[in-house]
Amino acid sequence: SLPSSSSPSPECPQKKQKARRGRTKAKSEVVLTKQKRNRRMKANDRERNRMHNLNSALDALRSVLPTFPDDAKLTKIETLRFAHNYIWALTETLRMADHSLLSVGPQELAREPFRQPPSTACLLELTSPGSISPCEWDSLYSPVSQAGSLSPTDSLEEGRSYQAADAPACLRHSPHAFPEFV
DNA sequence: TAGGCCATCTGGTCCT
């Protein structure tokens, strides 16, 4: 950062000697006020830029989330929640893929203490979830009801679960997006 | 018109 090139005083050098006595204090207060205002303006500018950067990052995040172009833009909080759940779902997908590769039987999966995983069929349908029943979607994206599970909402929500009614229209109705936040 | 979302300003606090 620049060393805040101490902005040259607006006073011209010749007048320095004259306007001294008696008014010194008042003048310095004016200067102080000016400096204060200047610092505030600079701070506001930085804060504005900071928020713009934050919004840019949020836009970048929105752009990688699976929604339709004609869907209403996700709000900030919706974007964060959706991303959180989306990452969780992808993680589950990878985990299930690993299980499949290791040829773990369904009975083994059912016995897993962590969580009853969604059906393989459900995962295979991930790219075209329209045929998945609501309860299967629930099993994939709504693990919050299972005690001890690592819910996608655990770290983001405090006590309050994100109901379907809170979700943006695209996520509530689009068959290609996650039907619910929980 | 109320409520939600957002941008901006502002003062406080922490860090370098």
Add this chain to the structure above:
DNA sequence: AGGACCAGATGGCCTA
């Protein structure tokens, strides 16, 4: 000292 970060306040815009 100055910058980054944060949270509260405020006002504008939009929608049901």
